[in-house]
Amino acid sequence: MKKRILLSLIVVLIMSACSPVVQPTAVQPVEQPSITPKPGETATMAPTAEMVMSDEEEISFVDDLDRDVVIKLPINRIVVLAPSLTETLFAIGAGELEVGRTEYCDYPEEVVNLPTIGGFSANTISVEAIIALEPDLVIGGSIHQAEVVDSLEKVGIPVFVSEPEDVKETLESIELIGKITGHTEQADDVVGQMRARMDEIAEFVTAIPEEERPTVFYEVWHEPLMSASNSAFVGELIGMAGGVNIFGELEEEYPTISAEQLIELDPQFIIGPSSHGDQMTAEVIGSREGWKNLTAVKNEAIYIVDGNIVSRSSPRIVDALNFFVDTLHPEFKK
Structure with missing residues (x-):
């Protein structure tokens, strides 16, 4: 952890x-x-561990709360608990899957039309509002949202936490979310563009x-x-x-x-x-x-x-x- x-x-x-x-x-x-790609354009989190795809259309991995997570596919309705996750979904072309957001999720512009489920900290997030949106997946953005994760698990809503701590983990998180949402190619394109730009800058800085x-x-x-x-x-x-x-x-x-x-x-x-x-x-x-x-x-x-x-x-x-x-x-x- x-x-x-x-x-x-x-x-x-x-x-x-x-x-x-x-x-x-x-x-x-x-x-x-x-x-970065505009919404709709195409351009392993681990969260912490190796990801496994099964023949039963499932993805399993260990998230940033050190929980063993199994996600059944396909995913059609997602609620996110951090602005970074909203940005990632839209960047890889999966924004149409998002049905709920935090009040801080403000990019891209069209996301402000989605219903909110509260703030970012656990005590400001409404579990009832999340349940009412009938998601088949909730993605948390902080290990400090563990209380919300526990509440969602008790009612049978799949949930995991992705809280990258550096650039490398951010790239891995984008790739994982791409696989979970069925946007692997788009996520790989986004990550590829990011790596290319970082490599260009690294070459300049090295000199x-x-x-x-x-x-x-x-x-x-x-x-x-x-x-x-x-x-x-x-x-x-x-x-x-x-x-x-x-x-x-x-x-x-x-x-x-x-x-x-x-x-x-x-x-x-x-x-x-x-x-x-x-x-x-x-x-x-x-x-x-x-x-x-x-x-x-x-x-x-x-x-x-x-x-x-x-x-x-x-x-x-x-x-x-x-x-x-x-x-x-x-x-x-x-």
Whole structure:
């Protein structure tokens, strides 16, 4: 079982990143073309273990709650409990199977017409609303939804949890969902496009000497001052994009740090999510005590990234990777 311990504040922040936000005028905004397929286009989670297909049209595997799962096929009605799962279904052309979503599932646009079953945390999800939708499969998005999983199992509704912790597991999750929904070819196409883009970026980054890679401070929150280590999705993406996450080696996924630590490390870039966009301006950052002399502030290298694409384990993580490499290495686009 995964050993992810998230502070309640971080859960709130991530959920904020999953909801629509009004962004302030950003310092040096970067427009990103999406390379993930549009809904309807074609382009092993494991969750944790080997997947087995049987002659009886079943798929068996171990999910992220360490449960032995058997899914009978075909699947026609799916309720999802995380925005990343909605994005994955639509990206692989299986969006028509989704009949219920969380209130945070807002991409692609047409999904907002589907009924909601509550929020993301277990205590905000209505089991009764899920049952009323008569799904033949529910896909959970967090190990902290175990209580909901237990309730659904008791009434005979098939359910499993997919909570990828890194890019590799995200690709495996997309492939698994493709097999379960009968969209194997489309899922393979999506994953293939993602791998091709990541390989292109990796080839570019490999040629950059370690000592020439720019340093980055990723600000999750300002009071208390919080960042992300390399064990967080965003930390991994910064490294893949040829950046050096200045707090990457800390043990906690989202560590609390001090202004003194930050000032001493003097990052070349400061980046934050759109959910925190009101703080990501040169005026606000520069007004903090001791921050005006930071290299990133003096060079106005302060950027806002879409909080959804860096926090959701969906095909759009490659769009987030695009953002980071184009921001840190503008020459890559030339």
